[in-house]
Amino acid sequence: MGALRFVLGDQLNRRISSLVDLDPEADLVLMVEVTEEATYVRHHKQKIAFLFSAMRHFAEELRGEGVQVAYVRLDDPENTGSFSGELARAVDRHRPERVVVAEPGEWRVWDAMRRWSERLGLPVEIREDNRFLCSRAAFSRWAEGKPAYTMEFFYRAMRKQTGLLMDEAGGPEGGRWNFDRENRKPLPKRADPPPPPRFEPDAITRDVLVLVHERFDGHFGRLEPFGWAVTRADAVAALSHFLEHRLHSYGDYQDAMREGVDFLYHSALSPYLNSGLLTAEEVARAVELAWREGLAPLNAAEGFIRQVIGWREYVRGVYWHRMPDYAATNALGATRRLPWFYWSGETRMNCLADCIRSTADHAWAHHIQRLMVTGNFALIAGIRPSEVEEWYLVVYTDAYEWVELPNTHGMILYADGGVLGTKPYAASGAYINRMSDYCGRCHYDVRERTGEKACPFNYLYWDFIMRHEDGLADNPRMRMPYTTLARMSDAQRTAIRESAEAFFASPEMSPDPPDRPGPASARDVQPSLL
Ligand code: DLZ
Numbered sequence: 001m002g003a004l005r006f007v008l009g010d011q012l013n014r015r016i017s018s019l020v021d022l023d024p025e026a027d028l029v030l031m032v033e034v035t036e037e038a039t040y041v042r043h044h045k046q047k048i049a050f051l052f053s054a055m056r057h058f059a060e061e062l063r064g065e066g067v068q069v070a071y072v073r074l075d076d077p078e079n080t081g082s083f084s085g086e087l088a089r090a091v092d093r094h095r096p097e098r099v100v101v102a103e104p105g106e107w108r109v110w111d112a113m114r115r116w117s118e119r120l121g122l123p124v125e126i127r128e129d130n131r132f133l134c135s136r137a138a139f140s141r142w143a144e145g146k147p148a149y150t151m152e153f154f155y156r157a158m159r160k161q162t163g164l165l166m167d168e169a170g171g172p173e174g175g176r177w178n179f180d181r182e183n184r185k186p187l188p189k190r191a192d193p194p195p196p197p198r199f200e201p202d203a204i205t206r207d208v209l210v211l212v213h214e215r216f217d218g219h220f221g222r223l224e225p226f227g228w229a230v231t232r233a234d235a236v237a238a239l240s241h242f243l244e245h246r247l248h249s250y251g252d253y254q255d256a257m258r259e260g261v262d263f264l265y266h267s268a269l270s271p272y273l274n275s276g277l278l279t280a281e282e283v284a285r286a287v288e289l290a291w292r293e294g295l296a297p298l299n300a301a302e303g304f305i306r307q308v309i310g311w312r313e314y315v316r317g318v319y320w321h322r323m324p325d326y327a328a329t330n331a332l333g334a335t336r337r338l339p340w341f342y343w344s345g346e347t348r349m350n351c352l353a354d355c356i357r358s359t360a361d362h363a364w365a366h367h368i369q370r371l372m373v374t375g376n377f378a379l380i381a382g383i384r385p386s387e388v389e390e391w392y393l394v395v396y397t398d399a400y401e402w403v404e405l406p407n408t409h410g411m412i413l414y415a416d417g418g419v420l421g422t423k424p425y426a427a428s429g430a431y432i433n434r435m436s437d438y439c440g441r442c443h444y445d446v447r448e449r450t451g452e453k454a455c456p457f458n459y460l461y462w463d464f465i466m467r468h469e470d471g472l473a474d475n476p477r478m479r480m481p482y483t484t485l486a487r488m489s490d491a492q493r494t495a496i497r498e499s500a501e502a503f504f505a506s507p508e509m510s511p512d513p514p515d516r517p518g519p520a521s522a523r524d525v526q527p528s529l530l
């Protein structure tokens with residue numbers, strides 16, 4: 001036979017570089033469901049189900065085209081459980097001339113992949129992942145020698161490169177590159193955002209749901225109801241629904257939160273983008289067209305396109321440019337264990353309870369919940385980066401390390417000391433109160449700064465500011481809080497310190513499940529979840 005083309009679970013695109021020159025007569029496509037990928041961190045049940053079902057559908061589509069596919073199911077008795085093991089077994093079985101694969105999304109897999117050729121005694125061609133608009137090499141050329149990787153400049157270069165939202169004179173549409181200032185409105189009471197469509201599980205998905213229920217029942221999150229699109233056609237339908245029903249208000253309310261309204265005006269397309277069902281380019285072009293046709297204002301289209309061709313490409317670039325060292329830093333010296341409530345959702349802090357509930361229900365939460373609620377809390381409470389990172393990688397359907405690590409390690413936790421962001425995104429309860437309706441139904445009082453009833457975000461924020469005075473007070477973007485801190489009396493500082501200490505010692509912050517004391521980590525416990 002000709003080439004063995006290995007397609008990983010997050011590479012489900014017919015135009016991916018590893019398939020562009022596929023010869024259906026001579027080549028074979030290999031796809032494998034393997035325990036190692038599902039359990040190196042214990043992914044959310046819906047994330048595994050989404051990917052297995054999308055993989056099985058993709059294999060069916062290829063077969064429908066006449067392509068030969070070797071698809072190894074998780075419950076195949078001969079399954080060795082790993083990418084490397086399954087590739088070796090497939091090479092033994094099919095004796096290809098060479099292996100072709102697109103570069104993976106995680107350093108760990110890349111590291112193994114680089115050794116495949118030697119291990120197999122066969123040429124292994126690792127091709128650039130052409131789903132990204134900026135290659136790893138192009139990003140490194142852009143970043144090399146720069147003292148800071150300023151996302152805004154990267155984004156402008158991407159706008160010029162793609163021509164997206166550029167006017168005829170070569171400038172940005174609307175005369176500005178960035179309309180972020182317009183995109184911070186709280187949600188008005190009367191707003192009633194239509195949720196994204198749900199897709200009824202077909203026979204393939206139902207089979208996968210049974211498998212996930214049997215094999216991964218101890219993993220975090222609810223498996224059902226399951227409503228993600230698992231085919232390209234349905235992902236395209238989800239994109240159309242977003243363009244028609246939510247894009248128009250995406251910009252205005254992208255930072256808003258409302259209890260029990262999980263999707264607001266967000267697209268929830270990230271699982272499809274990151275697994276290959278949709279590409280960044282087609283989604284960004286569709287959004288631009290929607291704006292040109294008058295379906296959405298410029299601040300919405302620009303805000304969305306910035307996330308897709310700016311931020312998303314940028315974090316991937318930083319990841320590959322800085323790995324493997326990037327993950328190892330802990331600039332703020334955070335060492336506290338991740339509280340158990342991140343897994344159980346059982347906390348009296350209403351904002352956190354709702355964001356974790358949404359995460360358990362859908363394996364998804366929107367960016368401001370991830371950044372300013374679960375993320376902000378982990379930052380100001382000083383939670384150990386590796387534990388927070390594992391949580392983010394586990395719980396979200398769209399999470400692969402290339403996107404999760406820079407967002408968590410850099411953007412949320414400032415553990416990279418400012419490679420990605422210019423300051424830590426720390427905020428007190430006032431921010432959450434301004435952008436949501438969470439505080440009205442909370443056990444804690446957002447107006448109180450210290451004491452038992454005070455919102456923990458308030459004293460943890462000021463405790464964070466005090467703890468890091470040495471490292472952060474000179475940062476020009478932190479001038480405001482340090483000016484306020486300088487005006488605080490010793491008694492106020494002591495009260496903050498004492499409230500924080502009492503909270504850290506309270507059951508809310510325990511890293512262990514209430515009925516199971518002792519060391520526990522997400523890897524070795526069975527969260528009995530929500
Ligand atoms: C996330 C994931 C899971 C849960 N399972 C599989 C799998 O069984 N087979 C597969 O090919 N890919 C899976 N993935 C996605 C991989 O983890 C992903 O391709 C790597 O992290 C590299 O990006």
Ligand code: SF4
Nearest residue numbers: 349351429439442455
């Ligand atoms: Fe969250 Fe504090 Fe508001 Fe409660 S009072 S919902 S803990 S911000």
